[in-house]
Amino acid sequence: MTKFLSVVSELMSKDNVLVLGHVMPDGDDISSVACLAEGLRRLGKTARAGIDDQIAWYYKLFFAVDKIESFEQLQDFSPDLIVVVDCSSPDRVGRFQDLLKKAKLVVIDHHETNALFGDLNLVDVSSASTAQIVYNINKAMEVSYDPQLATTNLLGIMTDTGFFRYSNTDGNVLRTAAELVELGAQPYFVASTILENRTPEQFKLLEKMIEHMKVEDGLVYSWLSYEDYLSLGCTEDDSSGFVSELRSMKDIEVAILFTEFPEGEVHVSFRSKHWLNVSKIAAALGGGGHARAAGCSYKNVELNKVIDEVLRLTREALAGGRHETD
Known part of the structure; x- marks a missing residue:
């Protein structure tokens, strides 16, 4: 006070x-x-x-x-x-x-x-x-x-x-x-x-995200490349809220969306449901946020390399958390 x-x-x-x-x-x-x-x-x-x-x-x-x-x-x-x-x-x-x-x-x-x-x-x-x-x-x-x-x-x-x-x-x-x-x-x-203001192009971009989607034990992730945005005449603003669509999947603890826009600039959005503190993962990568919603950004990088690094840390955090709750 x-x-x-x-x-x-x-x-x-x-x-x-x-x-x-x-x-x-x-x-x-x-x-x-x-x-x-x-x-x-x-x-x-x-x-x-x-x-x-x-x-x-x-x-x-x-x-x-x-x-x-x-x-x-x-x-x-x-x-x-x-x-x-x-x-x-x-x-x-x-x-x-x-x-x-x-x-x-x-x-x-x-x-x-x-x-x-x-x-x-x-x-x-x-x-x-x-x-x-x-x-x-x-x-x-x-x-x-x-x-x-x-x-x-x-x-x-x-x-x-x-x-x-x-x-x-x-x-x-x-x-x-x-x-x-x-x-x-x-x-x-x-x-x-x-x-309730999504354009037809945003729905097509959402379709791209779903096409790229991968599901593991407790984890769902996807990505949108600069080429994906460019092909539909979209910007990163058009994928706002998409990570929450991933988070809504049944039996998922954490969702991650990787977005590359502009070219070579990658943004990572984390969302978790119950127990995983994603702000700790984001902080380790130079970002921050909340326990259930966090993010980080990279410049001058390749999208695939960012995905590999983030997934490695996230899988470790998921495995460690499961071990602690066993």
Whole structure:
């Protein structure tokens, strides 16, 4: 509680704030960046938001997301406070990393793998999403919520709990979601926008993933190469959520999806169901995340070599975990 109040005090005391999210932004990251920056604006502060990566088109249908700027657009801004949200390590902010030492740095996150790289770190691993922490901060600062802001805030909570399907869905999450709905948030808009906007090309890409799928004892994995994306006119945004389709398979503990986009750049997404802590595997590979959802990235590599390395570590973790539970 002391760190929470310190962060609130720091935010209230500064007039020019830069809020940053991570590369390969997901719903929680985008929601957290947009909502914290908008909350500060509603308090009369100059707050700008930045993500050094492309934001998928469907996220731009949410209020305040269009105010998130690129690295190039923010070169003229000199903040007296920088806030990094939903990032476990400084390299995750991309090119913004070079700016982190130019002002006091606050880190707000919920990943257990967080490197605590801020001058002030609020890392609450009991929170299901960073958006949940942002809502509590905005509430403490007495930010006025309307249905639009409430819906964007709910976006982060719904996506990081798998639309309330994951094991991180607890009473606190549901109470926060209920508060946001009472403030006018529209859960059906969040669900339909994220889950029901797939194009015909995405279904064909999903078919490619299924064609490549391999199943072992407790493990399912698949991959999409750069050529797969190129052949269908798709980008990596079009495979968002595909790893969850793998995770849904019966009698599977862990699912892994390897995606190569652009060429030579491979991203690995892990999902587990019950007991395997995939964040430990991701951390060993230079990534991070949650116990049940994590990831890592590689550059200038061959897809097959990444698959071999990741599968070796995952098989070892599965075998070790089974041995411990025998």
